Amino acid sequence: MRPHASPRVTAYAALTALFLLAALALRRSELAVLALPFALPLAVGLRLSQPPAVRAWVTLERERALEHDELGVEVTVASDLPIERLELLLVVPDGLTVVAGSAASSLRLGWEDERVLELRLRCDRWGNFDVGELRLRARDRFGLVAWETSVDRRTRMRVYPLPETLRRVVAPVATQPYAGNEVARQKGEGLEFADLRAFAPGDRVRSINWRASARRDELVVNDRHPERNTDVILFLDTFADARHGGRSTLDLAVRATATLATRYLERRDRVGLVSFGGMLRWLTPGMGMAQRYRVVDALLESEIVFNYAWKDVSVIPARVLPPQALVLAITPLLDDRAVEALVDLRARGYDLAIVEVSPDEFATAGESEGDRLAHRLWLLRREELRARYERLGVAVARWSDDVPLDGALEGVRTYRRHARLARG
Amino acid sequence: MLGAAGTGAWLALSADDGALLRANAAAAACAAAVLAAGLVLRLAVAIPAAVALLGVEYVALLGFEGEALDLRAPFVAAALYAVAELGYWTLELRGAVADEAGTYVRRVALLAGLLLATVALGVGLLALVEAVTARGPALDVVGAVAAVGTLALLAVAARRTG
Numbered sequence: 175m176r177p178h179a180s181p182r183v184t185a186y187a188a189l190t191a192l193f194l195l196a197a198l199a200l201r202r203s204e205l206a207v208l209a210l211p212f213a214l215p216l217a218v219g220l221r222l223s224q225p226p227a228v229r230a231w232v233t234l235e236r237e238r239a240l241e242h243d244e245l246g247v248e249v250t251v252a253s254d255l256p257i258e259r260l261e262l263l264l265v266v267p268d269g270l271t272v273v274a275g276s277a278a279s280s281l282r283l284g285w286e287d288e289r290v291l292e293l294r295l296r297c298d299r300w301g302n303f304d305v306g307e308l309r310l311r312a313r314d315r316f317g318l319v320a321w322e323t324s325v326d327r328r329t330r331m332r333v334y335p336l337p338e339t340l341r342r343v344v345a346p347v348a349t350q351p352y353a354g355n356e357v358a359r360q361k362g363e364g365l366e367f368a369d370l371r372a373f374a375p376g377d378r379v380r381s382i383n384w385r386a387s388a389r390r391d392e393l394v395v396n397d398r399h400p401e402r403n404t405d406v407i408l409f410l411d412t413f414a415d416a417r418h419g420g421r422s423t424l425d426l427a428v429r430a431t432a433t434l435a436t437r438y439l440e441r442r443d444r445v446g447l448v449s450f451g452g453m454l455r456w457l458t459p460g461m462g463m464a465q466r467y468r469v470v471d472a473l474l475e476s477e478i479v480f481n482y483a484w485k486d487v488s489v490i491p492a493r494v495l496p497p498q499a500l501v502l503a504i505t506p507l508l509d510d511r512a513v514e515a516l517v518d519l520r521a522r523g524y525d526l527a528i529v530e531v532s533p534d535e536f537a538t539a540g541e542s543e544g545d546r547l548a549h550r551l552w553l554l555r556r557e558e559l560r561a562r563y564e565r566l567g568v569a570v571a572r573w574s575d576d577v578p579l580d581g582a583l584e585g586v587r588t589y590r591r592h593a594r595l596a597r598g
Numbered sequence: 599m600l601g602a603a604g605t606g607a608w609l610a611l612s613a614d615d616g617a618l619l620r621a622n623a624a625a626a627a628c629a630a631a632v633l634a635a636g637l638v639l640r641l642a643v644a645i646p647a648a649v650a651l652l653g654v655e656y657v658a659l660l661g662f663e664g665e666a667l668d669l670r671a672p673f674v675a676a677a678l679y680a681v682a683e684l685g686y687w688t689l690e691l692r693g694a695v696a697d698e699a700g701t702y703v704r705r706v707a708l709l710a711g712l713l714l715a716t717v718a719l720g721v722g723l724l725a726l727v728e729a730v731t732a733r734g735p736a737l738d739v740v741g742a743v744a745a746v747g748t749l750a751l752l753a754v755a756a757r758r759t760g
Contacts, residue, residue, distance in 0.1 A: 182686055185646035187753070189682075192650060194745040198738070202660050203727040204671035206745075208653060210723065211679035211716040213748055261695050276696035282704070315708070317686065 175225055175312065175321035183220075183318050186212040219316035228253045228260065228283075232306040232327045241336040241429075244273060244296045247305065251281070252288035258315045262291070265307040269299035269333070298420065300335040300428060302474050304328040334470055335429040338579040343437045344569075344586050346404040346500030347525045354403025355441040364400035371397055404443045405459050405496045408434055408469070409519075411505030411512040412451025415478050416533035421575070423506040423531045428473050430529060430579055431504050435469040446494055447472055450515060452479030456494045485511050487518045500525045506533045507559055520566045527586050528563060532574040564589075605652055605677040618662050625655040633681070637688050645685040649678050667728055672720025676713040683709055 190213040197205035228251055235246040249264055261280045266272055275293035283289060295305070306328035312321045349358040361368045370386050373393030386394040408431050415424040431447070438445045439461065446459035447469050457465075457472050487495075495501070501524045505512050520526045534556075539549035560570045569589035573582035605626075629651035636644020656674050687705070 180686075181642035181645075182682075185642070185649075185682070187749070189646050189649055189653070189678075191749050193653060194748065196653075196657060198742055198745055200657065200660070201738075202657075203724070204660060204668045204674075205653075205657065207671040207720040207723055208656065208675045208678060209748075210719055211675050211712065212682070214715070214719070215712060217751065259701070263695075276694075278694045279696040279698065280701065281698045282701070317690075 175323040178320050180318055180320055186216050215316045219318040223314040223319045225321055226253055226255055226257050226312040228310055230308050230325045234329050238332050239297050240334050241297055241300050244294050247293045247295055249291040253283045254286050256285055257283040257312045259313040261311040263309040267303045269301050270295045270303055271298055297333040300333050303331045305331050335432045338433040340433050340437050340580050344527050344583055348498035349402035349404050352403045356402055356404050357399045358402040361397040362400040364398040366399040368399045369397040370394050405499035406438045406443050407446045407499050407501045409501050409503040410449045412449050412476055412478055413509035413512050416536035418536045423533050427504045427531045428476050432470050432473055439466045449476055452481030458494055487515045503528045506531045520568055526568045528570045530570050530572045532572050535574055615662055622655045625651055645682055649682050652678055672717045675720050676716045
């Protein structure tokens with residue numbers, strides 16, 4: 175621990191010197207008495223002070239939590255020597271709030287003493303947080319010397335985004351060869367009835383429709399739609415976000431992406447992730463619980479990294495965007511690079527749908543007429559952007575915090591259902 | 599701050615001379631203002647400045663009251679020390695550190711003990727001064743050496759602490 179003399183040392187030494195010199199100069203012994211209370215604690219305190227040896231560690235109740243969860247933290251300090259006043263500060267990262275106890279507190283330690291401080295933290299925001307950086311300051315009895323040190327006992331805590339309510343997801347147009355929950359358009363072995371056709375050598379006897387065969391006087395078999403899985407690529411736009419207070423479009427986008435990933439993976443679909451922004455991150459499509467944790471852990475690393483370099487979809491590795499995958503973009507549509515990348519994906523034939531995390535509520539019109547006009551123009555430009563996507567056959571769902579994600583996606587499902595009919 | 603104002607008022611009202619009373623009252627007000635500004639602006643240097651101003655007030659009082667030994671000195675010393683300690687304590691309390699129960703009681707007890715020790719040692723020192731009848735340059739030299747030695751010891755101790 176590094177010692178620091180408190181301001182008292184200088185001040186008391188100066189006052190002692192002042193009063194002693196005055197006593198000598200004015201030949202008044204009373205002034206030497208004035209120096210006494212300042213000289214005495216200095217002499218005794220500095221002589222008796224000895225560097226403390228403090229041991230400290232931090233224990234988290236658990237290392238995984240959900241947004242708005244509360245969890246306990248125990249800070250334990252121990253010392254063999256007595257410490258008159260030990261101040262300790264637990265550095266609490268942004269996104270966590272102390273709701274019980276105090277992050278900065280002081281206590282007194284006796285001989286071979288150990289004390290435990292209990293705190294409760296509330297997770298305000300998703301993310302990875304390193305909890306456990308402690309700053310310690312031990313003071314002597316007279317407050318003359320302070321020993322300071324920093325103890326790094328950091329433990330990575332993962333706070334997962336709160337899931338949104340979502341009963342149905344957007345069904346992709348094309349399915350993949352593996353078994354899943356999506357009824358394929360193709361005919362084959364499955365549960366859903368598709369059509370009747372004449373018996374062909376190799377057909378299983380159990381697929382013969384005996385009633386239809388009796389009516390037609392020939393063997394007729396049922397054709398069925400197989401249940402297949404799909405490839406879904408969640409395309410998270412991290413070029414820019416809109417913020418107000420403690421909320422941002424990125425927070426909402428990550429929450430929506432985590433929810434969508436969970437729901438698709440529950441259907442046994444393959445889910446991949448592309449975090450497209452100042453820093454490009456991706457996860458190749460995969461299935462199962464392990465992929466779910468991979469996606470969510472990757473989402474926790476999401477951040478807005480400012481970068482002026484132009485990027486298009488050609489920078490995304492081909493294996494991350496398998497053919498016939500549904501690309502579900504979660505974006506505030508604020509950055510032209512993301513806007514153009516989505517247009518590019520559509521032009522390359524990807525099945526694309528957009529969940530627009532609405533930045534409208536984060537940008538309110540200003541006071542002046544000019545500000546209000548600018549705000550209206552901005553809103554009109556966004557309307558025009560949505561219309562542009564719809565002309566390309568891309569459904570855009572506007573979603574904000576006060577609307578259930580399910581409701582926003584219903585618009586996409588309806589649009590795609592009608593678009594499919596129109597194409598047919 | 600109340601302590602500074604009270605000590606200053608006590609020293610001012612102790613003056614018999616009208617001009618001295620006014621001067622000491624002004625010095626007391628000045629000390630209280632300096633201390634208040636220091637506490638508000640979190641400037642620790644204001645505390646010894648205020649104590650020094652109160653000390654100047656006492657020096658002025660001694661200068662007007664003749665050669666007799668002033669028996670108030672131990673109490674003035676205790677009051678000045680209390681002003682300084684309470685000032686530093688106020689600055690520390692403005693931090694966001696939550697103190698555990700019993701901290702204030704221990705600190706008040708320590709302060710009270712130091713004040714009592716100050717008064718006792720001060721009275722003892724004055725009694726010693728009263729008892730010693732010798733006068734002359736040799737005694738002055740001894741006093742000067744003692745003062746310089748005290749300061750040197752404090753400087754060495756402070757340097758060793760870092």
